[in-house]
Amino acid sequence: MTAPASSIRPRIGAGFRLQWEPAQDCHVLLYPEGMVKLNGSAGEIMVRCDGERSIDAIVVELETAFNASGLAPEVLSFVEIAGKQRWLIWE
Amino acid sequence: MNDATTTTTPRPGPPLWLLAELTYRCPLHCVFCYNPIDFANQTDELSTDDWLRVLREGRELGAVQCGLSGGEPLLRDDLEVIVAEARRLGYYTNLLTSGVGLTAERARALKAAGLDHVQLSFQDSTREMNDFLSHTKTFELKNRVAQIIKDQGWPMVMNVVLHRLNIDHIDRIIAMAAEFGAEYLELANTQYYSWAFQNRDALLPTRAQLQHAEAVADVWRAKLGDRMRIFFVAPDYHEGKAKKCVNGWGSMFLTVTPDGTALPCHTAKMLPGLTFPNVREQSVREIWFDSESFNRYRGTGWMKEPCSSCEHREEDLGGCRCQAFLIAHDPTVADPVCVKSPHHALVVEAVERAEAGVAVATEHPLVFRDPKNSRRLSTQPS
Numbered sequence: 130m131t132a133p134a135s136s137i138r139p140r141i142g143a144g145f146r147l148q149w150e151p152a153q154d155c156h157v158l159l160y161p162e163g164m165v166k167l168n169g170s171a172g173e174i175m176v177r178c179d180g181e182r183s184i185d186a187i188v189v190e191l192e193t194a195f196n197a198s199g200l201a202p203e204v205l206s207f208v209e210i211a212g213k214q215r216w217l218i219w220e
Numbered sequence: 221m222n223d224a225t226t227t228t229t230p231r232p233g234p235p236l237w238l239l240a241e242l243t244y245r246c247p248l249h250c251v252f253c254y255n256p257i258d259f260a261n262q263t264d265e266l267s268t269d270d271w272l273r274v275l276r277e278g279r280e281l282g283a284v285q286c287g288l289s290g291g292e293p294l295l296r297d298d299l300e301v302i303v304a305e306a307r308r309l310g311y312y313t314n315l316l317t318s319g320v321g322l323t324a325e326r327a328r329a330l331k332a333a334g335l336d337h338v339q340l341s342f343q344d345s346t347r348e349m350n351d352f353l354s355h356t357k358t359f360e361l362k363n364r365v366a367q368i369i370k371d372q373g374w375p376m377v378m379n380v381v382l383h384r385l386n387i388d389h390i391d392r393i394i395a396m397a398a399e400f401g402a403e404y405l406e407l408a409n410t411q412y413y414s415w416a417f418q419n420r421d422a423l424l425p426t427r428a429q430l431q432h433a434e435a436v437a438d439v440w441r442a443k444l445g446d447r448m449r450i451f452f453v454a455p456d457y458h459e460g461k462a463k464k465c466v467n468g469w470g471s472m473f474l475t476v477t478p479d480g481t482a483l484p485c486h487t488a489k490m491l492p493g494l495t496f497p498n499v500r501e502q503s504v505r506e507i508w509f510d511s512e513s514f515n516r517y518r519g520t521g522w523m524k525e526p527c528s529s530c531e532h533r534e535e536d537l538g539g540c541r542c543q544a545f546l547i548a549h550d551p552t553v554a555d556p557v558c559v560k561s562p563h564h565a566l567v568v569e570a571v572e573r574a575e576a577g578v579a580v581a582t583e584h585p586l587v588f589r590d591p592k593n594s595r596r597l598s599t600q601p602s
Contacts, residue, residue, distance in 0.1 A: 144337060144375030144403070146312060152234050152282025159312035161337040161377050161404065164236065164284055215446075 139217040140180030234282030235474035246291040249588035252416040258598030260591040268298040277504035279309040286311035294321035300333045307334030319365035331372045341379040366400035378402040383410045383423035390433045394440045409455035413487040415589045424574035462539025462555040469517035482507045
């Protein structure tokens with residue numbers, strides 16, 4: 130898999146479910162018989178991956194929400210990793 | 221540090237996994253089944269309302285994965301109600317089934333109820349293996365069920381329990397799973413509890429069989445890449461290493477049996493000296509945190525030598541209590557599969573018997589898991 134373009138609109142992969150778990154105090158990704166606990170930034174990225182927003186749009190949102198800049202490389206690299214794990218898919 | 225006073229019983233986290241064994245009824249008679257030998261005497265199944273309450277109580281503690289198992293869970297006609305409530309509560313719902321009884325209509329109803337995933341197993345008694353190898357009844361059933369699962373868009377995990385009698389067919393088994401479009405294939409070597417323990421001599425593979433199977437699985441892994449992930453669960457008898465059974469007693473797993481008995485693992489009920497609580501009488505919270513039986517083997521405080529001073533004690537937590545009981549007749553000793561166990565020779569002996577091939581089926585006919593054998597074996601003095 131090549132690095133994703135920033136125009137893609139990722140969504141949660143088939144068979145995975147993202148939800149907030151109060152008992153874990155974090156977002157988790159559930160899949161057949163397993164669970165991945167997401168750290169804060171991974172959780173913030175994943176909740177925005179709804180198949181509607183592009184990576185560009187997600188970066189803008191995150192930079193606004195967290196009063197930060199230059200987040201694009203981090204978001205892209207997370208999306209690439211998540212794609213390899215099939216947590217995220219896109220056209 | 222070898223000081224036993226430094227070992228403690230930690231306050232556990234939540235039970236992440238709730239395994240609901242909905243019924244012991246089953247159309248199949250698998251020789252490696254882990255259901256208790258005396259299952260036929262346990263006919264008093266929890267009601268729908270009981271199950272819904274157990275699901276709620278488990279979820280309140282933080283359980284996220286819900287396994288619906290058995291026996292054959294499709295034999296419960298309230299399965300859709302149970303799935304719907306589990307999903308509504310926020311569980312990831314897993315149906316563990318033989319596929320017998322999964323019609324297209326039932327699958328649609330389960331999908332509508334919110335079922336997340338189906339694990340389709342190959343029960344593979346020898347008779348069925350023959351069916352499968354000759355592409356007859358079983359193959360057609362599994363093929364049809366696999367298609368039904370795919371049609372609903374469920375991720376499909378196929379599970380095949382491996383043993384001496386089927387392990388040499390591994391190439392065909394993997395090819396079939398790939399053909400059916402499984403996302404994951406679990407090739408799980410038999411674990412020797414309950415019915416499998418009764419049939420151990422007939423089911424233990426040789427080292428050569430295991431090596432061959434692993435090599436074939438590796439070839440398929442390279443060929444299929446990410447298309448189908450293949451997990452090969454090695455048999456601990458051959459490894460000389462204890463495993464952290466259910467990730468540690470009372471650390472993540474909670475099994476509720478058809479009659480409501482709560483267990484830290486699905487075979488723990490065989491252990492002597494413990495009275496397991498029942499969800500009809502106690503809340504899941506009390507059971508998980510406060511019951512004597514869930515605390516008994518938590519952490520490392522219960523250990524004796526060689527475990528208590530072992531450098532691996534936190535990694536394997538002494539291995540499996542049921543295996544210690546079955547092989548060494550004492551649930552408080554090191555798991556005999558560990559090379560450091562004083563009882564390890566008993567495991568080596570079983571493996572060597574398998575190597576020599578002395579256990580032929582004519583001497584020890586396979587004992588099938590059925591109600592008749594269950595009643596016969598559970599009335600025998602042990």
